Amino acid sequence: MTYKVTFDPAKCQGYANCIIEAPELFDFDEDENVAILLEAHPDESLREHAKAAERGCPAHAIGVEDEE
Amino acid sequence: MKNVVVVGASLAGVSAIEGLRERGYDGALTLIGAEPELPYDRPPLSKEVLCQHTGASNLELHQRDWYADRRVVLRLGVAATALDTDARTVTLADGGSVDYDGLVIATGSIARPFSAPGSAPPPLTLRTRLDARRLDERLEAGQQLVVVGAGFIGLEVAASARSRGLEVTVIDLADEPLSRVFGAEVGAWFRRLHERHGVDVRCGTSLTASNVDGGRTRVEFGHTSVLADHVVAGVGATPAIDWLAGSGLRIGDGIECAADLSTSVPGVVAAGDVVSWPNELFGERMRIEHWTNAIEQGRHAAGTLLGDHEPFRTVPYFWTDQYSAKARFVGRATASDDVHVERADDGRLVALYGSRGVLRGAICVGAARELAKQRKAIAERTAWRDAVHAGAAPV
Numbered sequence: 001m002t003y004k005v006t007f008d009p010a011k012c013q014g015y016a017n018c019i020i021e022a023p024e025l026f027d028f029d030e031d032e033n034v035a036i037l038l039e040a041h042p043d044e045s046l047r048e049h050a051k052a053a054e055r056g057c058p059a060h061a062i063g064v065e066d067e068e
Numbered sequence: 069m070k071n072v073v074v075v076g077a078s079l080a081g082v083s084a085i086e087g088l089r090e091r092g093y094d095g096a097l098t099l100i101g102a103e104p105e106l107p108y109d110r111p112p113l114s115k116e117v118l119c120q121h122t123g124a125s126n127l128e129l130h131q132r133d134w135y136a137d138r139r140v141v142l143r144l145g146v147a148a149t150a151l152d153t154d155a156r157t158v159t160l161a162d163g164g165s166v167d168y169d170g171l172v173i174a175t176g177s178i179a180r181p182f183s184a185p186g187s188a189p190p191p192l193t194l195r196t197r198l199d200a201r202r203l204d205e206r207l208e209a210g211q212q213l214v215v216v217g218a219g220f221i222g223l224e225v226a227a228s229a230r231s232r233g234l235e236v237t238v239i240d241l242a243d244e245p246l247s248r249v250f251g252a253e254v255g256a257w258f259r260r261l262h263e264r265h266g267v268d269v270r271c272g273t274s275l276t277a278s279n280v281d282g283g284r285t286r287v288e289f290g291h292t293s294v295l296a297d298h299v300v301a302g303v304g305a306t307p308a309i310d311w312l313a314g315s316g317l318r319i320g321d322g323i324e325c326a327a328d329l330s331t332s333v334p335g336v337v338a339a340g341d342v343v344s345w346p347n348e349l350f351g352e353r354m355r356i357e358h359w360t361n362a363i364e365q366g367r368h369a370a371g372t373l374l375g376d377h378e379p380f381r382t383v384p385y386f387w388t389d390q391y392s393a394k395a396r397f398v399g400r401a402t403a404s405d406d407v408h409v410e411r412a413d414d415g416r417l418v419a420l421y422g423s424r425g426v427l428r429g430a431i432c433v434g435a436a437r438e439l440a441k442q443r444k445a446i447a448e449r450t451a452w453r454d455a456v457h458a459g460a461a462p463v
Contacts, residue, residue: 014394015387016436017360020443028436033394035436056360058111058387 002067005050007037011061021056022049035061069170070095072373073158075148076174076308077101079109079359080340082129083366084172089138090367091374097140098166100158102175103196104145106132111359113200114221115389118207118228124200148175151315153333170373173323173331173338174366175308177357182216182301188278188285191301194221203300209233211297214287216275218245220388222302223258227390230265237268237296239289244271250431251407254419258390264414265391305357307342320344322355327379329369337373339365349381349447350400350428358386383446396436398443399429408456422452 005025014033018026024046027036042050047064054062072088074081077099085097101107108127117124135142143166150159157165179193192203203225207213213229215222218240226236242248244255245262259269273290278299280286285296307322318324318332322344329337329345340362344355361384368380386397399421406422418438421429427450430442445455 013389014436016396016439017385019436019440020385020398023440023444028440030434030436033434033436055363056385058109058359 002041002044003047003050004065004067005037005040005042005053006063006065007035007040008061009034011059013059013061015058017056017058018053018062022046022053025050025053069093069374071168072096072170072172073098073100073166073168074172074174075100075158076172076176076340076342077103077107077142077144078174078176078340078362079107079129080176080362080366080369081172081174082107083363084174084339084370085135085138085140085366087367087370088374091371093370093374097138098143098168099135099140100143100146100148100160100166102145102147102161103198105197106130106135106142106144108197110195111387113197114194114224115228117200118204118225119231121204121232124197124204127197147311149311151312151317153316153336156335169335171336172366172369172373173312173336173342174340174362174369175311175342176362177305177341178308179221179301180304180306182303184216184275184278184287186277186279186288188280188287188299191216191278191299193301194225195305203298206298207232207234208297211235212237212284212295214239214285214294214296214299216240216299216301217303218242218258218269218271219249219302219304220246222300223262223390224388225300225302226262226267227265230262230267231391235268236266237270237287237294238262239270239273239275239287241274242271245269249401250419251401251404251421253407253409253412254417254431257412257417261390261393305341307355309342328372328377329365329380330372330377335373337369339369345380347381348379349383349449354384354400356384358384360385383443385443393433395431395433396439397429397431398439399427399446401429401431404428406452420455422455425452426450427452427455 050064054064106128147161179195212235215238245258247255277288323338325345341357347354401421404421408420410418417433432439
C-alpha cells in the first residue's frame with residue numbers, strides 16, 4: 001500500500017519541526033515563515049519520517065494517509 | 069499483559085495509548101486523569117488562548133470517539149492518590165482503586181507555587197485549561213499586569229497580555245530573562261524584544277511584598293512598587309509525583325527511569341515531564357518538559373511496556389512564541405561551557421551551546437533552516453570548534 005503526505009500551508013505556523021523530522025520531504029520559506037512540502041508521494045522507506053513529521057507538527061498541518 | 073492502566077490524561081498519556089494500540093496491544097486499557105475534561109493541548113494556553121480570547125475551546129487532543137475506537141475506559145476527574153506496586157493497584161481520590169498488570173505513569177508537572185509576604189492572595193499560575201480560562205476572563209485592556217518570573221510561561225503571558233493592551237511589568241531575580249537557560253547574551257535579546265513592545269522588564273530584583281490596596285495589589289520590589297490589577301507567577305514547574313510517595317519507585321528529580329523509560333519496578337514505565345532518564349545521545353540524565361518529548365516518550369514507553377526495551381535517544385526540540393518572534397530550540401543549553409551568538413539583530417537570533425568540546429544546543433529565531441542543520445550537527449556530536457567555524461562561514 002502506498003501513502004500520501006498532505007500539508008496545509010494555511011495551518012502552518014512555522015514551527016519547523018517537519019524539516020527536522022523529515023528533511024527529505026519538507027523545506028522551509030524563511031521569508032514567509034512557512035514550510036514547503038517537497039514530496040507528496042514519498043518512497044516507502046520514508047514513511048516513518050513522514051509519520052514523525054505528522055505527529056510532531058504542533059499546528060496539525062500535516063497528514064499521512066494510506067492510498068490504494 | 070492484558071490490563072494496562074495509564075495515569076495522566078496528558079499528551080504523554082494519550083501518546084502511550086496510541087503507541088500501545090499501534091503495536092497491537094489488545095487488552096484492557098484505562099486512562100485516569102485528575103481533570104474532568106478530555107485530554108487537551110497545553111502550548112496554546114499561554115499563547116493563542118490569551119492573545120485571541122478564544123475561551124480555551126477546541127483544544128482536545130482527540131474527541132470521545134477516538135477513545136471509544138481504541139476501547140479506552142476513561143476515568144476523568146479523579147486523581148490517582150497512591151500506587152501499590154506489590155498489589156499492583158492505583159488508589160483514586162474518590163476512594164476507589166484500579167488494578168493493573170502494566171502501568172504507564174504520565175502525570176506531568178504542576179506549576180511551582182509562589183508566595184510573597186503581605187495581605188494579597190497568592191498570584192495566579194498558568195498550567196491547566198481552567199487556569200487559562202480564569203486569566204483570559206480577567207484580563208482587560210488598560211489594566212496593569214505584573215508577571216513574577218521571566219521564564220517561558222512568564223514571558224509568553226507578558227507578550228499575550230501586551231497584545232491585548234495591558235500594561236505589563238515583568239520581575240525576575242536573574243540579571244536577564246531566561247538567562248538561567250540561555251545565558252546573559254541571549255537573555256538580553258529577549259529583554260530587548262519585550263522592551264520594544266513596551267513591557268517594563270525589571271531583572272535582578274525580587275518581589276518583597278504584595279498587599280491588598282483598594283481592590284488592587286500593591287507589588288513591591290527593589291525600591292519601587294507597582295499597583296497591579298493582576299499578578300501572575302511563572303516560576304517554573306515541578307513533576308507531579310507526590311502521589312508516588314511510598315510506592316517503592318526510585319525518585320530523584322522526577323521518576324528515575326532506565327534508558328528504555330522503564331522504572332525501578334517491573335511492569336511500570338513512565339513518560340513525559342515526570343521522567344528522568346539517561347539520554348545516551350548526550351551521555352547524561354535529563355528531565356524534559358517539552359511537547360514533542362511527551363509524544364515521543366509516550367510512544368516509546370508503550371513499546372518498553374510491551375517488551376521492546378530500546379533506549380530512548382533524542383535531541384530535544386522546544387519552541388516559544390512571543391509577539392511575532394518564534395524561537396525554536398534544539399538540544400540542551402543548561403550547564404553549557406560555551407555560548408556562541410552568531411547573530412542577534414531585531415528579527416533574527418542564532419546562538420550555539422557547547423559543553424566539553426561538543427555542540428549540544430542551538431536557539432534560532434527566524435532561521436528555521438539553520439535549526440534543522442544544527443539539529444543534525446548535535447545528533448552527530450559535532451565538535452564545538454567545527455560547529456562554531458561552520459556557523460561563521462558565509463552561507
